[in-house]
Amino acid sequence: MSKYLKQAEKVSVPRHRHCIVCATPISLEKEFCSSTCEDEYKRVERKRKYQLVIPMLIMFPVLFLLLFLMHH
Numbered sequence: 159m160s161k162y163l164k165q166a167e168k169v170s171v172p173r174h175r176h177c178i179v180c181a182t183p184i185s186l187e188k189e190f191c192s193s194t195c196e197d198e199y200k201r202v203e204r205k206r207k208y209q210l211v212i213p214m215l216i217m218f219p220v221l222f223l224l225l226f227l228m229h230h
């Protein structure tokens with residue numbers, strides 16, 4: 159058997175996308191397969207945002223304080 163499929167043997171997969179959380183195939187109009195996945199995505203995004211913002215909020219005052227103390 160040839161490793162290449164003939165034109166008539168090719169399988170047609172309907173256009174779709176995948177849930178960005180669990181990778182389940184879904185229709186093109188949707189981003190998530192369920193409200194559970196949507197809630198999980200929002201939770202992870204919120205956590206990621208705080209993991210970026212909080213260190214910045216700590217870093218700038220500490221740097222400012224160090225620069226201020228080094229000048230005196």
